[in-house]
Amino acid sequence: MKKGLIVALLVPLLGFAQLSSLIPAPKNMERTRKSFVWEKGISFYCPPEFKNTPCKLTLWGLVHQYKEDSANKADISVTALPKTPGYHSEYYKLSITPKQIRIAAYSDTGVFRAAMTLLQMLPADWIQTRQSGFKLPCVNIEDQPEFSYRGLHLDVCRHFFPVSFIKRYIDAMAMHKYNVFHWHLTEDQGWRIEIKKYPKLTEVGAWRNGSQKGRYAEHRFDSLRYGGFYTQNEVKGIVEYARQRYITVIPEIEMPGHSLAALAAYPQLSCTGGPFEVAKGWGVFDDVYCAGNDSMLAFLKDVLSEVLALFPSKYIHIGGDECPKTRWEKCPKCQNRMKTEGLKDEHELQSWFVQHMEKWLNARGRSIIGWDEILEGGLAPNATVMSWRGTEGAEAAARQGHKAIMTPGNPCYFDHCQSKDSTEPIAIGGYNSLEMVYQFRPFSKGIDSSLQHFILGAQGNVWTEYMETESHVEYMVWPRAAALSEVLWTGPGGDFETFRKRLPADIRRLKTIGVNYAPHLGSKP
Numbered sequence: 001m002k003k004g005l006i007v008a009l010l011v012p013l014l015g016f017a018q019l020s021s022l023i024p025a026p027k028n029m030e031r032t033r034k035s036f037v038w039e040k041g042i043s044f045y046c047p048p049e050f051k052n053t054p055c056k057l058t059l060w061g062l063v064h065q066y067k068e069d070s071a072n073k074a075d076i077s078v079t080a081l082p083k084t085p086g087y088h089s090e091y092y093k094l095s096i097t098p099k100q101i102r103i104a105a106y107s108d109t110g111v112f113r114a115a116m117t118l119l120q121m122l123p124a125d126w127i128q129t130r131q132s133g134f135k136l137p138c139v140n141i142e143d144q145p146e147f148s149y150r151g152l153h154l155d156v157c158r159h160f161f162p163v164s165f166i167k168r169y170i171d172a173m174a175m176h177k178y179n180v181f182h183w184h185l186t187e188d189q190g191w192r193i194e195i196k197k198y199p200k201l202t203e204v205g206a207w208r209n210g211s212q213k214g215r216y217a218e219h220r221f222d223s224l225r226y227g228g229f230y231t232q233n234e235v236k237g238i239v240e241y242a243r244q245r246y247i248t249v250i251p252e253i254e255m256p257g258h259s260l261a262a263l264a265a266y267p268q269l270s271c272t273g274g275p276f277e278v279a280k281g282w283g284v285f286d287d288v289y290c291a292g293n294d295s296m297l298a299f300l301k302d303v304l305s306e307v308l309a310l311f312p313s314k315y316i317h318i319g320g321d322e323c324p325k326t327r328w329e330k331c332p333k334c335q336n337r338m339k340t341e342g343l344k345d346e347h348e349l350q351s352w353f354v355q356h357m358e359k360w361l362n363a364r365g366r367s368i369i370g371w372d373e374i375l376e377g378g379l380a381p382n383a384t385v386m387s388w389r390g391t392e393g394a395e396a397a398a399r400q401g402h403k404a405i406m407t408p409g410n411p412c413y414f415d416h417c418q419s420k421d422s423t424e425p426i427a428i429g430g431y432n433s434l435e436m437v438y439q440f441r442p443f444s445k446g447i448d449s450s451l452q453h454f455i456l457g458a459q460g461n462v463w464t465e466y467m468e469t470e471s472h473v474e475y476m477v478w479p480r481a482a483a484l485s486e487v488l489w490t491g492p493g494g495d496f497e498t499f500r501k502r503l504p505a506d507i508r509r510l511k512t513i514g515v516n517y518a519p520h521l522g523s524k525p
């Protein structure tokens with residue numbers, strides 16, 4: 001890290017703005033006084049090892065102006081490192097000499113991360129201008145991430161966003177070396193993924209007859225029909241788009257709570273039989289899937305079968321949060337299930353349900369992630385816990401030998417306010433400033449060092465009750481997600497002031513790919 005500090009001091013003197021614009025900052029970076037001139041039509045070499053997944057300097061057309069050349073002669077030359085025990089698949093070396101740009105990596109993932117660093121060294125608007133003739137500073141960068149799980153989440157249920165937006169969201173993530181997109185696809189307020197066996201999920205469940213407006217306490221609603229969903233082809237397209245950017249998409253199919261949109265389509269899956277309406281307002285609803293109903297279990301397995309065919313991710317998120325037990329307490333089917341399974345209360349019934357679904361998913365080679373409520377009533381044997389009500393859920397999971405992902409409301413919820421300025425748009429509440437996000441430490445005090453390996457990483461969560469437009473979502477996400485990317489890639493404990501100085505270049509890059517951001521956060525309060 002000392003080296004990083006030296007670079008930060010030298011760069012302004014030497015006039016190479018490029019190095020002071022890297023977010024997340026590389027772990028190790030040394031620079032020399034020389035430079036490489038980026039000319040038009042420079043040549044490129046990629047070794048056969050990386051040919052199957054074509055060398056991913058292609059993003060944003062980076063490769064288009066290249067011509068293939070031999071390893072020694074090419075302006076940009078990629079080397080495949082021999083795989084050694086303990087190698088990190090995302091590791092890369094980026095060396096720029098006056099004659100050549102060299103990338104070395106164990107895998108094409110590493111090549112891609114290097115390419116993103118290189119892209120950040122080009123002029124901020126290069127993606128648009130394709131300019132040439134500028135100088136790149138000569139550097140030796142050696143880099144790999146601190147955390148293996150670096151996620152950004154998006155709720156497309158409270159408000160729906162088109163495929164073009166999702167792709168732009170993924171682009172901005174890729175630039176910041178995120179590797180997981182957690183896609184929240186089902187909710188009380190809308191079911192957003194086509195399921196061929198149950199067409200009513202989207203015919204009925206994807207649409208609501210009005211939406212809550214303004215602050216929550218106002219209880220104000222409009223009566224406009226609102227909704228939308230992704231076809232399976234669109235989902236496939238997004239999963240592939242993310243894959244090309246070395247981002248895994250983890251779908252979230254909520255169960256047993258937050259299921260009103262599904263119940264509106266198929267009321268027989270509930271305890272009472274309905275009828276139900278897709279929720280117009282925000283919050284938590286009493287009507288949930290009936291845990292005593294075998295046809296409900298069959299329904300969810302059918303849904304998940306189609307989901308598994310679309311998402312190759314190892315993890316499937318099954319929600320598990322905020323499930324009131326009100327209906328289960330009075331439902332003869334649920335009570336009967338508790339009796340036959342020997343469960344002492346409704347929390348154990350929820351745990352039984354989650355374990356049942358986990359077993360089914362494990363048998364198909366997948367693992368579940370659930371919100372930290374899945375700890376209540378006993379954790380499913382192989383579950384990974386996403387800790388959102390503080391960090392305690394992750395701590396408890398780690399103590400039980402389970403993996404966990406940190407998403408505590410403070411500071412990982414990007415739907416909370418980011419500034420105390422009175423002109424800020426309405427938000428759900430809370431206050432997570434850019435600096436609070438930057439100072440976040442995924443290893444909380446409650447995690448003993450011997451348990452740290454259970455903490456896979458962290459994620460920024462983006463619930464969209466109060467975000468109706470694409471630009472509003474992006475305003476809430478950036479640059480806070482840039483701060484989190486550095487915590488997760490470079491590691492926590494960086495200096496906020498030097499991060500803040502690198503931010504304007506990052507913001508210019510986001511602007512170039514059409515992403516909105518909160519512009520005032522880079523300045524001192």
Ligand SMILES: [Zn+2]
Nearest residue numbers: 271290331334
């Ligand atoms: Zn029931």
